Amino acid sequence: MKLLASLLTAAALAAPVFSAFAAGDAPKAAKPDLVKGEASFTAVCAACHGADGNSAIAANPKLSQQHPEYLVKQLQEFKSGKRNNAIMKGFATALSDDDMRNIAYWLTSKPAKAGFAKDKDLVAMGERIYRGGIADRQIAACAGCHSPNGAGIPAQYPRLSGQHADYTVSQLNMFRDGSRANSIQMTQVAAKLNDKEIKAVADYIAGLR
Template sequence: MKLLASLLTAAALAAPVFSAYAAGDAPKVAKPDLVKGEASFTAVCAACHNADGNSAIAANPKLSQQHPEYLVKQLQEFKSGKRNNAVMKGFAAALSDDDMRNISYWLASKPAKAGFAKDKDLVALGERIYRGGIADRNIAACAGCHSPNGAGIPAQYPRLAGQHADYTVSQLNMFRDGSRNNSLQMTQVAAKLNDKEIKAVSDYIAGLR
């Protein structure tokens, strides 16, 4: 009887804990507000990245259909200075964490427009690097992290399919020379690529779909 009484007492003490969670008192993360995200994007970002995130300017990245967690991380790192870009730092500094989440999830909901490769003489080299890497120099295949069709792997590895080749070239060059240093893995990969290889794989990525 004493054992039974002890068990009943323990259960009674635990009951408020379980009932609190059952009543929905556990912490919740607010859902992104896509209406606010669109409004903020239109006001702050659309001039450079186009109204739907499909930038028409080759130097500015396409953002539509990108993994939202990746976009949030980049905006936070622009704001903190971990990713060095004077223009983006100025824009990101004006955004709250909620703004960043709203914008990023709104962009993720917009379909990306397909791109295309332009340099037929380099596309075969680009495909070999993207799909197979360069074994004798220990360069891993891009597809291993960014997936064979360039869709990426949420939330760590960004979508690349259809990205402007000029933008990808600039980012690989920045990883290689150290002016972009917010991904050790990409710094190590880019350090082993020469100019021709960077151009080739960037052009191939532009045509991925």
């Protein structure tokens, strides 16, 4: 009986602990530190992506105003190798999860600079694909996931508005040939696009705002 009483007492004392966690009182992640984020970005990323995330190099993506959850996911996948890029893997490997969050939230606070479409002959085709897809080939409209103005959907689909056309072309080609394989949806869409269509939709996205 003494043993039973001891067990019941121990259970009673432990109950509030379990109740607290069940009520959602588990420790929460620290708030992103934007000062540290700017310092890390300046030291590691600015040379390729611009001082404020508005890359001036067409081969490197603009990162400003991007959804922080998306940026963290990409950095984690560069680090793990799920997204294959030797240069980015080297940088991402040196970052902790907190570093990634700090950088990502700092970048999303920086306004993106508008871009411009350059090929008048292709931009109309790009707009049709972006807004309406290609129904007879079962190609979904880009706007369905990335929104009509290219703002994207936080955490799931990245902001595309104003992105460099050269960068978008390179990523669509990589999704198509399988060298970028961290999005099943994009692999399926890109597989159905030809070179002209990829160039057209990329040029339209560059001028989207």
